[in-house]
Amino acid sequence: MSLSSQPIGIFDSGVGGLTVAHALTQLLPNEQIIYFGDVAHHPYGEKSSAAIQSYAVKICEMLLRQEVKLILIACNSASAVAHDLVREYVGSRAKVIDVINPMIEHLRENFNHQKIGLIATRATVNSGIYHQKIDTLGLGIQLTSLAAPLLVPIIEEGNINHDDFKQILHNYLSHPTLQDIDALLLACTHYPIIKDQISQFYNHKISLIDNSEITAHAVKNLLEYHRLLNPSVLTPQHQFYVSDYTESFVAHARFFFPAALHFEHYPLWD
Numbered sequence: 001m002s003l004s005s006q007p008i009g010i011f012d013s014g015v016g017g018l019t020v021a022h023a024l025t026q027l028l029p030n031e032q033i034i035y036f037g038d039v040a041h042h043p044y045g046e047k048s049s050a051a052i053q054s055y056a057v058k059i060c061e062m063l064l065r066q067e068v069k070l071i072l073i074a075c076n077s078a079s080a081v082a083h084d085l086v087r088e089y090v091g092s093r094a095k096v097i098d099v100i101n102p103m104i105e106h107l108r109e110n111f112n113h114q115k116i117g118l119i120a121t122r123a124t125v126n127s128g129i130y131h132q133k134i135d136t137l138g139l140g141i142q143l144t145s146l147a148a149p150l151l152v153p154i155i156e157e158g159n160i161n162h163d164d165f166k167q168i169l170h171n172y173l174s175h176p177t178l179q180d181i182d183a184l185l186l187a188c189t190h191y192p193i194i195k196d197q198i199s200q201f202y203n204h205k206i207s208l209i210d211n212s213e214i215t216a217h218a219v220k221n222l223l224e225y226h227r228l229l230n231p232s233v234l235t236p237q238h239q240f241y242v243s244d245y246t247e248s249f250v251a252h253a254r255f256f257f258p259a260a261l262h263f264e265h266y267p268l269w270d
């Protein structure tokens with residue numbers, strides 16, 4: 001198999017990375033993806049950096065065995081604390097891309113001198129990575145961030161229409177930290193799944209920025225640059241692996257990929 005025909009490996013703690021995988025396959029329909037949802041360990045946002053790093057390396061080991069040409073860390077929490085380590089571990093065996101650097105580039109191009117609120121997991125917020133990267137650019141972007149740790153477990157379980165969830169979301173978005181913002185950055189790949197509810201809270205009046213399409217375009221540019229775009233026009237068969245098999249994962253995967261057939265429980269830690 002030529003290098004350009006090899007698949008793209010994508011991972012997240014669960015269903016969140018599907019939002020990025022979906023945007024990617026919309027933009028690059030010839031690419032085959034191998035998705036790993038580390039459902040056994042979600043939420044990553046509540047884990048230590050050391051734990052997330054060890055999960056990330058183990059998943060990359062599995063994806064490299066599948067001969068992927070690129071690994072996409074489709075998770076802000078893992079991008080925040082494990083991107084450098086993953087790059088080092090993967091070395092020249094595959095390209096590596098995260099979801100945070102493409103977002104910073106997008107903010108640099110489009111959001112100068114604006115006040116942006118950010119919601120994310122505790123791991124992402126505590127890493128301070130968005131603040132560091134934005135400060136380094138010196139763009140005059142005013143960033144305020146809030147950890148919203150209750151959102152991912154509820155999204156992962158598929159309980160987003162429950163009244164309690166609406167109240168929890170309302171409480172987070174009403175927090176003083178997020179007042180008078182021009183845009184809200186959804187810095188967790190699970191959050192596009194609740195984008196409509198978030199938009200409703202703001203009466204559709206502020207911009208919501210999420211990782212999915214921005215990352216997809218960054219992947220396209222990277223593959224183009226390295227001449228790694230898949231030239232095949234055959235419909236690719238995507239593969240989905242999970243460290244714990246849940247109905248919610250399969251339902252989400254089928255929502256984003258109605259033709260998805262290949263699901264496999266991959267007990268990475270047995």
Ligand code: DGL
Binds near residue numbers: 013045077187
């Ligand atoms: N979707 C991931 C993120 O972007 C992980 C969320 C979690 O497992 O806590 O941060």
